Structure formats: structure tokens, C-alpha cells
Amino acid sequence: MTGRPIDVLNEAKGKNVMLKLKNRTQISGVIKAFDMHINVWLEDADVTDAEGNTAKLGNTLVRGDSIIYISPAQ
Amino acid sequence: MTGRPIDVLNEAKGKNVMLKLKNRTQISGVIKAFDMHINVWLEDADVTDAEGNTAKLGNTLVRGDSIIYISPAQ
Amino acid sequence: MTGRPIDVLNEAKGKNVMLKLKNRTQISGVIKAFDMHINVWLEDADVTDAEGNTAKLGNTLVRGDSIIYISPAQ
Amino acid sequence: MTGRPIDVLNEAKGKNVMLKLKNRTQISGVIKAFDMHINVWLEDADVTDAEGNTAKLGNTLVRGDSIIYISPAQ
Amino acid sequence: MTGRPIDVLNEAKGKNVMLKLKNRTQISGVIKAFDMHINVWLEDADVTDAEGNTAKLGNTLVRGDSIIYISPAQ
Amino acid sequence: MTGRPIDVLNEAKGKNVMLKLKNRTQISGVIKAFDMHINVWLEDADVTDAEGNTAKLGNTLVRGDSIIYISPAQ
Amino acid sequence: MTGRPIDVLNEAKGKNVMLKLKNRTQISGVIKAFDMHINVWLEDADVTDAEGNTAKLGNTLVRGDSIIYISPAQ
Structure with missing residues (x-):
């Protein structure tokens, strides 16, 4: 309840997360690193487009701006 | 009536809030943390799209830019 | 005629204002606080969409970027 | 021919100006103040939409970003 | 070949220039001043929309962001 | 697991990478350099548009903002 | 393989380059200067729109943001 919102991502490190992107796709993968711009490094990532088609990306750096x-994951 | 607008979010901590997003969806959840960029950490969040379909997100970090x-909630 | 444009908002504090937003909606409410990014805290706010439908928001923090x-009000 | 472009707005203070906005509308009014972000305070402003419909706004703070x-006026 | 690109605008001062804008219009006029954000002050400006219709603007401050x-002119 | 996400791009230097761009195209090439804005220099790059058409670009500087x-590549 | 991506543009000075722009056009010309925002000064530039129509621009300052x-050229 204290601290910055992005500090809470520390607890998610090494676990699976889902990223909703501005281009109407979403990416799932294991979060390995992030920075204050919320740039995120994922391992074993998959991308799913607006029509539900999925493709394997593997390691991926996602720009926070997107x-x-x-x-x-829960 | 004094102070910065985002300070007023402090009173909302631990309570339910609704976030209207640029991608025509809205997210409801319990606000746990925020920063000066209005990045927001929510618990027990749900997302509702422009057509009214709702999906459970659980813990979610929403970027202020969106x-x-x-x-x-009142 | 002197000072910064946002200083003029000080005179509007506690009064009703209308905010035109980039997503083709507008919000009316009593302005309680604002900052240099023109983030605005409103009380007793209502939102009206492009088709003229109105919904009650109550207390609302509007990001200046929007x-x-x-x-x-005059 | 010297100085910054926004300094030239000083000569327009107290006079009527037309602002073309990104949302395909334009606003006319008497410019009373502006800042380095080209946020502008107008008095006695009117807004005209892309279809040519005009509405009275009165005092208005327009964000430079828009x-x-x-x-x-000449 | 040395210096910053915007320094080269110095040579254009007092001459006619054409500005292509993001809103699919273009503005022509005599450049009198500019700054590091590429905000530009023009005199005797005209705007031409995507359909080729032209209107007289006279003195105009164009925000660099647009x-x-x-x-x-050559 | 430590460090900044963009540091991880160091391991990719000299190898093939795929860049997904906001304009619905993607670029593949050998990454030679990058900076904190995630501007990227590629050698032997190809661009593929949304319809799957590919064109050769050779050396290319891609702005991080895009x-x-x-x-x-894996 | 060392240095910043934009430093690599130094090697291109005085040579022909192609700039792909966000407004679905592209500009070709001889690069004479650039800065850290990737604002670019071109000589002898031509612009080609999405339909393949080409027009002569001559000297042109292109904002990096676009x-x-x-x-x-290779």
C-alpha cells in the first residue's frame, strides 16, 4: 500500500504476466526486468492479436509507451 | 481545495475506483498505489470494453498515459 | 492580463467548469484543485458523450493530457 | 525578426485571435495570457466545429498541446 | 554541413517557406522567427487543405508539434 | 534478472532481431547499436508490411518512438 | 558496434537517404545535418506519397518526431 506502483512489479519478477498493448494485441510471458518507463523484458513470450491469433515471440523487449x-497471472 | 489533484487520490486508497481509458475500455478495482505520472496499481480489477463485456484482471498496473x-466509488 | 494562463483557473476554484476532452466527451463539475500539468480534480461531476448521453461521475480526477x-461557467 | 515566436503573441494580447485545434474545431476570442507551452487564456470565446456550427464558450483555457x-485578427 | 538542422532555418528568415502539417494541411508564409521546438512565426500566411482549398491567415504562430x-522556397 | 530491460539488448548485438512498429509493419535485421530511447541501428534490414510484402532496406536507423x-531471433 | 545509433548517421552525411514518415509518405534527399532529436536537414529532397506520386521539395527540414x-542509400 506504500511505495510506487511499479515497485509492485518486483513481486511479479520470474512469474507470468499479461501486457495489454495500444495496438489491440496482448503479450504474455515471464517478466525478467523492467524500468521506470515501464519498458519490460519478457522471456517465453506469446503475442495474441485482436482476432485471437497467437504467435510465439520468445524473448521480447516491450516499450513502456506501448x-x-x-x-x-494469479 | 489545497494541494495537488493527485494528492486527493490518497483518500481513495483501499477503496474502489473506476478508470476510464483511452482505448475505450474502463477498469474498476481497489486502488493500492499511484505515482506522479498517475500510474495506478489496482487489486481485484475488472475490465469492461466498449460493448459492455467484462473480464477479470485481478492485480493490475495501469500506465497513467492511458x-x-x-x-x-461513492 | 499578467501571470500564467493556469493561474486564472484559481478564480474558478469552487465554481462549475466544463472540460472538453480528446475522446469526444465533456465533463462538468466543481473544480477543487489543479496542477501545472492541468490535471484537474472535480466534485459532483457529470460526463456527456458525443451523442449527448449523460452519466454521473461524482468526484473525478481528469488527466491534463486528455x-x-x-x-x-458564467 | 528576433526573439522567440511566442514572444510575438505579446503583441496580440487584448486582441482577437483564432486558434485552430487538433480536434477539427477552431476557437476565436480575446487573448489575455499564454505561457511557454502555448497554453492560452481567452475571454469572450466562441468555438466552431468542422461542420461550421458555433457555440459560445466565454472565458476559456485552451491547452497548448491541442x-x-x-x-x-488583422 | 556542420551545426544543428534548425540553425539552417536562419538562412530562410525573411523568405517564403512551406510547412507540411500533421492535419493534412500545408501553410505557406514568410518565416520571421522560430525556436528549438520548431515553433514558427509566419507573416502573410496562407493555409491549403487536403482538397486544395486555400484561405488567408495573415500572421500565424504554428506549433512545432504539428x-x-x-x-x-527555392 | 537484474539490470535494466534495455541492457538485455546488449546480448542481442550482432544477432538478428525483429522490430514490431506502430505503423503495422515489422523490420528484421542485425542489431548493431541502440540507446536509452531504444533508437536502434540495424544492418541488412528488411521491412514487411501488414499485407506480408517485403522490401530490402539495408542499413537502417529506427526511431524508438515507433x-x-x-x-x-532464437 | 559501439557508440550511439544516431552517430552512425554521421557516415551518411553528404549521401542520399530515405526517410519513412508517420503520415505514410517517404522523403529522399542528401542528408546535411541532424541532431539528437533526429531532426534532419536534407538537400535536393523529393517526397513520395502512399499512392506513389512524387513531388520536388528541394531543401527540407524534417522533424524527428515524424x-x-x-x-x-546503398
């Missing part, structure tokens, strides 16, 4: 929200 | 407005 | 113009 | 160009 | 490119 | 994500 | 990528 991210709407990030939701850790 | 937010139009935030309205605490 | 605002086109602000017009105090 | 302005394409400003043209003083 | 400019795609600037081309001095 | 990049959604970067995925090294 | 550029997707730059590719030197």
Missing part, C-alpha cells in the same frame, strides 16, 4: 496495463 | 479520468 | 479546453 | 496554429 | 517538415 | 517491441 | 526510420 503498454496500457500489466496484469500478473 | 488514463483519461479516475473516479472513486 | 483535456482540450476548460471553460468556467 | 493547438495547431494561432492567428491574430 | 509540423512534419519545412521547405524553404 | 517501436512497439523487439524480439531477438 | 520519422519512423532512416535508411541510407
